[in-house]
Amino acid sequence: RRKKIVEQCERLMDEPKQIRNIAIAAHVDHGKTTLTDNLLAGAGMISQDTAGEQLAMDTEEDEQERGITIDAANVSMTHEYEDEDHLINLIDTPGHVDFGGDVTRAMRAVDGALVVVDAVEGAMPQTETVVRQALREGVKPALFINKVDRLISELQEGPEEMQERLLSVIHEVNELIRGMTEEMDDIEDWTVSVEDGTVGFGSALYKWGVSMPSMQRTGMDFGDIMDLERNDKRQELHERTPLSDVVLDMVCEHFPDPIDAQPRRIPRIWRGDNESEIAEGMQLVDENGEVVLMVTDIGIDPHAGEIAAGRVFSGTIEKGQELYVSGTAGKNRVQSVGIYMGGEREEVEHVPAGNIAAVTGLKDAIAGSTVSSVEMTPFESIEHISEPVITKSIEAQNMDDLPKLIETLRQVSKEDPTISIEINEDTGEHLISGQGELHLEVQTQRIERNQGIPVNTGEPIVVYRETPTTSSQEVEGVSPNRHNKFYITVDPLSDEVLDKLRLGDVSMDMPEQERREVLQDAGMDKETSQNVENIIGKNIFIDDTKGIQHLNETMELVVDGLQDSLEDGPLAAEPVEGALIRLHDARLHEDAIHRGPAQVIPATRDAVHRALIDAEIRLLEPIQDVRIDVPSEHMGAASGEIQGRRGRVDDMYQEGDLMVVEGIAPVDEMIGFSSDIRSATEGRASWNTENAGFRVMADNLQPEIIDEIRQRKGMKTELPESINYF
Numbered sequence: 001r002r003k004k005i006v007e008q009c010e011r012l013m014d015e016p017k018q019i020r021n022i023a024i025a026a027h028v029d030h031g032k033t034t035l036t037d038n039l040l041a042g043a044g045m046i047s048q049d050t051a052g053e054q055l056a057m058d059t060e061e062d063e064q065e066r067g068i069t070i071d072a073a074n075v076s077m078t079h080e081y082e083d084e085d086h087l088i089n090l091i092d093t094p095g096h097v098d099f100g101g102d103v104t105r106a107m108r109a110v111d112g113a114l115v116v117v118d119a120v121e122g123a124m125p126q127t128e129t130v131v132r133q134a135l136r137e138g139v140k141p142a143l144f145i146n147k148v149d150r151l152i153s154e155l156q157e158g159p160e161e162m163q164e165r166l167l168s169v170i171h172e173v174n175e176l177i178r179g180m181t182e183e184m185d186d187i188e189d190w191t192v193s194v195e196d197g198t199v200g201f202g203s204a205l206y207k208w209g210v211s212m213p214s215m216q217r218t219g220m221d222f223g224d225i226m227d228l229e230r231n232d233k234r235q236e237l238h239e240r241t242p243l244s245d246v247v248l249d250m251v252c253e254h255f256p257d258p259i260d261a262q263p264r265r266i267p268r269i270w271r272g273d274n275e276s277e278i279a280e281g282m283q284l285v286d287e288n289g290e291v292v293l294m295v296t297d298i299g300i301d302p303h304a305g306e307i308a309a310g311r312v313f314s315g316t317i318e319k320g321q322e323l324y325v326s327g328t329a330g331k332n333r334v335q336s337v338g339i340y341m342g343g344e345r346e347e348v349e350h351v352p353a354g355n356i357a358a359v360t361g362l363k364d365a366i367a368g369s370t371v372s373s374v375e376m377t378p379f380e381s382i383e384h385i386s387e388p389v390i391t392k393s394i395e396a397q398n399m400d401d402l403p404k405l406i407e408t409l410r411q412v413s414k415e416d417p418t419i420s421i422e423i424n425e426d427t428g429e430h431l432i433s434g435q436g437e438l439h440l441e442v443q444t445q446r447i448e449r450n451q452g453i454p455v456n457t458g459e460p461i462v463v464y465r466e467t468p469t470t471s472s473q474e475v476e477g478v479s480p481n482r483h484n485k486f487y488i489t490v491d492p493l494s495d496e497v498l499d500k501l502r503l504g505d506v507s508m509d510m511p512e513q514e515r516r517e518v519l520q521d522a523g524m525d526k527e528t529s530q531n532v533e534n535i536i537g538k539n540i541f542i543d544d545t546k547g548i549q550h551l552n553e554t555m556e557l558v559v560d561g562l563q564d565s566l567e568d569g570p571l572a573a574e575p576v577e578g579a580l581i582r583l584h585d586a587r588l589h590e591d592a593i594h595r596g597p598a599q600v601i602p603a604t605r606d607a608v609h610r611a612l613i614d615a616e617i618r619l620l621e622p623i624q625d626v627r628i629d630v631p632s633e634h635m636g637a638a639s640g641e642i643q644g645r646r647g648r649v650d651d652m653y654q655e656g657d658l659m660v661v662e663g664i665a666p667v668d669e670m671i672g673f674s675s676d677i678r679s680a681t682e683g684r685a686s687w688n689t690e691n692a693g694f695r696v697m698a699d700n701l702q703p704e705i706i707d708e709i710r711q712r713k714g715m716k717t718e719l720p721e722s723i724n725y726f
């Protein structure tokens with residue numbers, strides 16, 4: 001049977017019209033895994049009886065234990081719709097926002113996203129996040145409202161009450177979609193509706209589903225369905241209106257195929273020349289074009305080693321090809337190509353444009369790489385809505401494991417680019433940074449368990465930022481030999497410009513004209529926008545000088561100096577963001593020998609640091625949105641847990657039989673939250689957090705934290721005299 005399915009997949013791979021690349025995205029616990037298993041069972045990939053229990057997508061042991069999905073896994077299946085076979089390539093997305101980077105990467109590889117929403121809970125914070133991620137990538141949404149059985153059997157809702165509830169879920173989701181797509185000119189109306197068949201309802205647990213088209217086909221109306229569900233005739237319900245058919249029909253009918261999607265999506269997700277041959281190959285889904293693979297995920301197979309999975313946008317991938325990997329110098333040779341069936345990989349002869357491929361041999365690729373047969377502009381770096389905000393030290397318990405630990409850490413950061421690592425071979429105490437406490441905990445447990453390396457980890461440490469709060473005077477930076485001088489000022493960037501930088505809407509890879517326009521739209525004056533020399537992290541460097549001899553050839557060193565100074569801010573050597581640095585004037589030595597790195601870098605570094613201090617630089621701390629769902633008797637305890645952490649409760653309201661408490665709190669204070677909230681509410685609270693950016697810390701807290709960080713980093717704890725504004 002399996003062999004037959006593989007053959008069928010291979011045949012369909014060559015017919016892009018029959019292909020749908022999709023993701024299922026949901027807030028944690030809304031039923032994505034259960035639904036996915038149903039689809040696999042419906043397509044004959046796993047047995048019907050065990051669907052829902054098998055959790056085929058949650059392949060990692062720790063995912064099964066925690067009941068959450070972490071790695072984006074891939075699976076292909078076939079489905080017959082209107083007498084034609086379709087190949088559905090499904091990419092799994094993690095539900096927990098701590099793993100936001102994986103969600104964005106998965107979205108880039110697909111053309112349609114099935115958003116699953118729990119009928120009882122309605123749209124939740126992560127529903128909003130996944131919808132936003134889909135729309136930003138030009139991915140079309142459809143809605144499946146899950147757990148409808150609970151409305152009928154548990155909450156005993158009548159038809160009207162139920163209709164009202166379902167309509168309000170649809171309305172919530174449409175509000176999100178409308179709000180986010182209004183400004184996009186390349187898409188039509190992407191709101192969902194029952195009438196169009198872009199909304200389905202049902203129960204992933206009991207394996208039944210309905211949509212407008214399915215009701216028309218089976219002749220069953222909602223009343224019939226409610227009767228069967230209420231009378232516990234779920235098996236009958238499943239047989240008369242099986243969930244997998246309803247959902248897969250919806251996928252085939254409403255999600256775009258690659259031929260339809262790629263011409264629209266490529267200009268949105270790729271910044272290269274849209275008139276070029278490569279662009280044409282991608283827009284036409286040309287299997288004979290140059291090979292372009294966008295890697296979304298790196299997995300490890302105990303036998304085959306590293307596997308790069310991703311979307312083939314153009315050309316055909318085959319064994320033996322020598323392909324470029326973006327961001328690296330050489331080429332890698334393809335050792336094998338395959339597709340995914342369930343959690344397993346099946347080798348095939350070739351994988352053409354429009355499909356999801358699993359490739360071995362691409363040893364330099366990381367999640368996010370562009371792999372291609374000719375050198376090309378890579379897909380714009382996938383923007384991670386959240387940056388690492390927490391760091392832990394990690395060291396091997398046994399000296400013998402040292403090399404293996406280093407290798408494993410490198411591997412982890414390759415597989416999950418939202419993890420960053422800092423290897424310290426001298427002390428053996430490495431640093432691992434990620435999206436939150438849970439994110440790091442999961443990764444370190446994997447290292448211990450999967451790799452069998454016992455490790456010791458340090459206390460989690462929060463990552464801060466430094467930012468100027470006012471405009472500085474002009475500062476003169478002098479090189480050690482006193483022959484080179486740089487005149488620099490620093491101003492705070494406006495929130496609008498900073499947002500553009502955060503979202504990746506402005507970068508040095510984009511055409512200059514476009515960059516100017518984006519910056520001017522964000523309120524930057526014309527002349528400044530024309531003088532942008534570089535973008536360094538979330539800071540902009542403006543060159544306002546004119547006709548200074550030798551400056552051009554020295555500029556690279558100036559930028560190096562800036563980079564240096566911005567990576568380690570003057571307060572606590574944390575990264576600087578939100579600075580507009582202007583070079584007004586410079587004096588340079590005639591002779592290149594006297595204006596080398598040892599002269600220019602310290603001069604600019606010193607000038608930038610002094611200008612930042614003059615611009616009253618402050619520490620920023622990361623904050624998180626917190627949402628707690630809790631029975632009303634524990635509401636006071638739950639809001640107390642937020643308030644007691646320098647947090648703020650913004651809203652409290654009833655939802656179903658629970659109270660919802662929403663607020664924000666600093667990441668630093670959220671360490672240990674999970675056990676505290678458990679004991680404060682007798683384990684009755686469910687909660688989640690989402691990174692919500694950085695905010696300036698209150699002045700009275702700054703000196704203590706700065707001191708703490710400086711001590712930890714082994715810096716002089718005494719601040720420079722000039723920082724006396726606290």
Ligand code: GDP
Nearest residue numbers: 028029030031032033034095146147203204205
């Ligand atoms: P995920 O986190 O989105 O992957 O959610 P899961 O598929 O793991 O489901 C979370 C929980 O909800 C599990 O206990 C499921 O058994 C349960 N669940 C999923 N779908 C349904 C449904 O349609 N009805 C009911 N009553 N429970 C469901």
